[in-house]
Amino acid sequence: MTVSNMQDYVTIIVADQLFGIPVLEVHDVLRGLKLTKVPLAPVEVAGVLNLRGRIVTAIDLRKRLRLPQLENYENGLSIVVEHNGEPYSLMIDDVGEVLSLDKNELQPTPVTLNACWKDISGGIYRLENELLVILQIERLLDITANSTIAA
């Protein structure tokens, strides 16, 4: 086994579910930044914020994953990823540790998963106590293709 098979993931928690994002894609972890709402935007877009002079689009992961809304989102924790040169901040409940995992152990996404989840999942890691869903940032941010106006 070679080192190249190992991949570091930042783990995040949304509605008690553990997700992983490749560590190199994560630019920042933010707390409590003021959001500006964007009227008429897709529901997943929570607003825009100012991160050191860059305007970052905030994505509400709970909405994106069709999860119930938190009663009070006080934590204001989010994780900044970049896609096609544009920064996005993903609103999450909590951030966990960084895990180094072997790519060979990545399991395919179960077919029974809800279509929305299946779409964004890049596979599952079976950790000791729970399961880790790997997020495909590209799919996650593809909001226009996956219109959710009905929501």
Place this chain on the structure above:
Amino acid sequence: MDDLLSEFLTETNESIGIVDASLVVLEQDPSDESHIDGIFRLVHTIKGTCGFLALPRLEAVAHAGENVLGKIRDKEITVTSDVVTLILEAIDAIKGILAAIEETEKEPAGDDADLIARLNDLAFGETAFEAALATQTGKEPSLGIVSEEDLEAAFRAAEGPNAGSADKKIRPGEVSLEELEAAFQAAEGPDDTPEPTAEKKPVAEKVTKESSIANQSIRVNVQMLENLMTMVSELVLTRNQLLQMVRGMGDSEFTVPLQRLSHVTTELQEGLMKARMQPIGNAWSKLPRIVRDLSHDLGKKIELVMHGSETELDRQVLELIKDPLTHMVRNSADHGLETPEDRVAAGKPETGKIILEAFHEGGHIIIKITDDGRGLNGAKIKKKVIENGLASEAELEDMGKQQIHNFIMRAGFSTAEKVTNVSGRGVGMDVVRSNIEKIGGTIALTSEEGEGSTFTIKIPLTLAIVSALIVECGGERFAIPQTSVLELVRTSAEGNCNHFIEMINEAAVLRLRDQLLPLVHLNEILRLETAADEIADQSNVKGAEEFIIVIQVASFVFGIVVDRVFDTEEIVVKPIAPILKNLALFSGNTILGDGSVIMILDPNGIAAMSGDAVVGSGSSIKEETTQAEVKEEKVALLLFRAGGKNPKAVPLSLVARLEEIDVDTIEVANGRKVVQYRGKLMPLMTIDEDTKINEQGRQAVLVFSDQDHTMGLVVDEIIDIVEDYLDIEIISEGDGYVGSAIIRDKTTDIIDVGYCLQKCFGNSFSGSDVRPFDPVSEKQKVLLVDDSPFFRNMLVPLLKSAGYDVSTAENGLDALKKRDIGEHFDIIISDIEMPEMDGFKFAEEIRGDDRWHETPIVALSSHTTQGDFDRGRAVGFSDYVAKFDRDSLISTLSQTLKECGSAK
């Protein structure tokens, strides 16, 4: 791309630009030796570098060009326009090759033999040609290396120009580059003598000197500047935050260093802004060449004068106005200027002038393009407008010169009768205008037929930073670019301000002076509240204060209703994230001074989005409120003083001109004071005995005029022009006044112009003492139909003062429209001679329809013959009154109404 090559391309492109411009100057003034030296040197440098970079094709062309230039410098060839044309052709060829190199990094395959041959022919003449032949034949055996094909190519190349045009056509691609090179070298052979090597040395020295100057500036990648700009904006933000913190701390040791930091930051920001600036001359550099070519093609003599080319503006803006400017200069040359013969015939100098000016004015750049050509032809434009269906003849009648001229900037308009290759392709000024408006600029036009036209373009200095109005709606803040904001209006339902929002069905509208503005609620179009909230809030919101931002998008004016208006702020526009790109309502977003992000509203998007609602209900709004508008209409009034302390006023629309006459020119004719005015006698009168005509000096006079009569009213002083409601509070007791009104918080007497005219030309003025005013509890409605705005303006205050509620219509058709929308009047006063539908026809129409058939109609006419009278009676007029006879008009009105009332 190879660094060296890209450096070469930038440098050469610049040099070519200079050569272009210098050549044109040289052509105009061949004696100016400073230019030819410069041109020669630049072309020489290009040739040298080409050799170094192994670009044989480019080198060959440059070399041939250089030969000719060398001859010119040595005064062996005189500069004629043919010579310059040929050199310019060579320069164009170089440009073409450069462009291809830029794309492919390789020299394009191609053939310049013809051009080179012509250049050489010019440089060395017949002899050179023969010499070239001789050299080839003579040297061939000894050289040995020249192949047969090469020779053939050489022959063809050298032969070309002499053998006439038919032979010039060498099929492209037939000759390889090497062959060409060989041909070129062979032809060049014997010319070594006329260009002494001694000459070359100083040139080389000059070149080194030049480059040392060039070393003082460096080229920086634009992206680099953009990044710096972003960082500086960030620095400004951080500084602002620090300042805020320190301010809260009171006296602190940080204060002084922070102040320094603040200064440096500001300077840094300004410096960087400057670094992005470029002189507008860069956009103009191509114009002399273009104008020169145009003057050739069109056979006109044109002089291009440029002022203020050092005026700087943002490079982004510069890029965007380059093409519109070029187009406008082309237009001026093609349409604006006349041919030399026409100019001489018109008594103008043979050479036409196009003047380009640029200067700063309050955060904007003004660019003016003036020509002294034929100016815009109003009649021609009108004809075209009608042909293209842009407006009807009647609409045009009402338009001023300016409005008609502005048609040339409408889509689908071109005055050039035939399409030349220069302009007149149907896309023209409208594209220019929309391009300029796209960057928040405006374009205006003034033109005097026979004397020329001036286009004035006003554009913002930069697009990166714009001034925006910050507003709040539904708890969110938004920015609206200042450029599209016309004004702000505060409204309230509590009646403590002049404006309030009215509803027509479900559409909100606002009366604003003479306009009825469609309104858009920002919270509705942005769906800031859910439907349920909206209904609940509606009642609350209505009572509260609201602000309306009046926006103009193209010619469409509308209002956006917001909750609050903050300050204006200079904002740095940042593009919107791709995920939100399809939101047409936002043009970008930005970070405010306090660090929060806000969205920038796009007025175009809002107009488009609300277009359905706004435009759909627009027509009905107009119709339903026409009547209401008449009552509320504000009138422009001219305030003046004439005897007595109180100001006097007259509707501005009645005043033809304001004049100052020399009192010495006042003469007396038939017992009355008159002056000679525009070739006619104009009687002068005073409004009452108190007004004295000055003993000497000059006297202010208001000139009233209708088609036939002109009179002057002597006044002491003209005070101002105001817009106000003309509500006559007290009806006048004395002649010459309509009554008194409050204007600008002062009691003001309103002059009765009708009386003045009668007094001067008073054919039917009876001077009767009948007080026509009959207080009626409920105002009776009068519809006044007259095509002359003069009479409408004169009679409306008169009728109002008599206690009537007056509506007006321009002609019979216009009046019938009022009938169609269900308006009702107690009496109609109608003129007889009117366009579209005259009074007789109008009366017949009314009598023939049961909606208005009971409404009495009084005819109003300037000539009253028995025949007219009878005919009037026959078609159903109730009475007949002469136009100037205001007393009998009023008494007829009340009489007729009384009769009708009793008849009912």
